[in-house]
Amino acid sequence: MALSPSGEGARPSAGEGREHLQADCADCFGLCCTALPFARSADFAADKPAGQPCSNLRQDFRCGIHARLRDKGYPGCTVFDCFGAGQKVSQVTFGGTDWRQAPETARSMFEVFPVMRQLHELLWYVSEALGLAAARPVHKELRRALARIDGLTRGSAESIAELDMNALRGEVNTLLLRAGELARAQVPGRKKNHRGADLIGAKLSGADLRGASLRGALLIAADLSGADLRDADLIGADLRDTDLSGADLTGALFLTQAQLNAARGDAATKLPSALGHPAHWQARG
Template sequence: MSQDNSINTHKTHKAYRNLIADCEKCFGLCCVALYFAASEGFPNNKDAGQPCINLQPDFRCSIHQTLREKGMKGCMAFDCFGAGQKVSQISFSGLDWRKKPESAMHMFEVFLIMRQLHELVWYLTEALTLEPTRTIHEELQVMLAKTELVTGLSPEALLKIDVAAQRAEVNALLLKTSELVRAEALLGQKTSTGRKKSFGRGANLIGADLRKFNLRGSNLRGAYLIAADLRGTDLTGTDFIGADLRDADLRGADLTKSLFLTQAQINTTKGDNFTKIRPSFTRPRQWDA
C-alpha cells in the first residue's frame, strides 16, 4: 500500500469514531422513532413515535443484555451509525424529547433522516479504506465531504433535503466500489472451491444451503439470508450491503475481507470459534454459547 493510501486509511479509521452508536449520549431515539413489526424480529408491533415498553426514564434499555432471549433480534440488527447522539447532542443541543415534548415528533423525523445519511457516510468511509478503490478515491472523498456537510444542517434544513436523491448519488459510487472489490477477489482466487452462481439484488435465500457455491466476490446486496447455511464458506469480497443475516449460520466462515458488512448484521448470526471476522468487529456472545 502506498504512503498516501496509508494516510487515507488512518484518516478513515479515525472517522469511524463518530459513526459508532453511543447510547449514553442519545435520547433513546431508536426505541421511540422507529416502527417495530413482529415479522421483522420483534415479539410484537410498535407504532412509530411510541416509546418501547423497555425504554427506561434515563433512555436506557432495561433488557439490553438479554435482547436475543427476549426475541428482540430486530434491535440486535439495528445500527444508527452514530445518528442518535448526533441528533440528540448536536442537532437538538442536548434538549431531550421528554423535557421538551413539543419537539418530539420533529426530533424523531430528523433522526430517521440522519440515520440514513450516517449509514451512507459509513459505507463511503469503508470504501476509502479499500485498495481496489484507489482509482475512484477522489470521487469517494468528494462524495463523503458532501454527505458529511449535509449531516451538519439544521433540523429544519434536514427535513427539506431529498434523501432518496442523496442515496441514489452515493449508491452509484458504492456500486463502483462493489464491482472493483469483487473483481479483485475473483482474480485473487487460487482455486475454485464450488460452483459459481450469480445472485440478483434482494435474492430470496432464506434457509438456503449455500455451502456448495463459490461465494467469493459474490453480490449479496439486500439478500434475504435468514437462517441460510454459510458454514465454512470463503466470503472474501462478498458484498453484504443491506443483507438480512438473521440466524445465518456462519460457523467456520471467513468474513475478514467481506464488503459492507456491519456489526449489527453480525450480531444476529450463528458463529463459532472458527468464524473469522475483522479485528474491528466484536464477537457476538451467542457464538461462544
C-alpha cells in the first residue's frame, strides 16, 4: 500500500514538529505492502495475508502500479497513511537493514509496524492538540504525553511489540477529548453532538455543523456537500465515500489526510492548511 511522497495521499507540510509524521516511502521497506493483510473487496483487487508481499511490490520496495492503483482495483491503498511509521521502523528500529537482506528480522518487523503506526497516529493527534491555543490548559499534560509516546517509538522491537495500545490510546484520548472540547467551546452558539452517531447515508447537505462533535461518527456515503464543518471534531469519524463537495472544514479538529482520501470532494472544499486535496477529487472536476 505504499504511497510515494508526491502521490495521492501525500500531505503538504503539516507545520512545525510534524514533518517526521508524514510518510516517506523512499526510506521504508514496503511495510504497508507486506506486513498488513487485505481481503478482496471494493478496496482491494486480491486477497493478501499478513506478512506476504503484495504482488505489485517491486524489488526496490516501491509500488509497481502506484499511478494506477484506483484503476487497478486498489483504492484502499490510496487511503492508507502510516503517519511516518514505515520509515521509523525501517531506519530506526531496524537500523536500515531490510527484511529481504535479513529474512530473520521479517516476522519481528512486520509485528512492530502496525504498533508503530498507532504510536505515530497518536503523535499526530497530540501534536495537533498542542497547536490549539484554546487547549492551553492541557498543554502541559499533552507535552508529557508527546514525550512519552515519542520515547516509546524509539524502544526496541520487542518493547514496541509488547505495548498495550488499548490502554495507551485510552489515556491519550482523555487528553484529546478535553483539548477538543476546549477548542469547540470557542465557537459561539449551541454545538451539535453526534459523537459515535450512525449517520451512514445521511442527507446533511448544507448542514450547520460548526463546532460539532463528530468523534467516531459513521458518515459512510453521507451527503455533507456544502456543510459548515469549521472547528468540528472529526477524530475517528468514518468518511468513506462521504460527499464533502463545497464543504468548509477550515480548522476541523483532528482531521487526517487518510479520512479525506477516503471521502469525495472537489476544488471548492475548504481544508485545514496542513492537509491537501486528494488527486481523485481533482479527477472528478
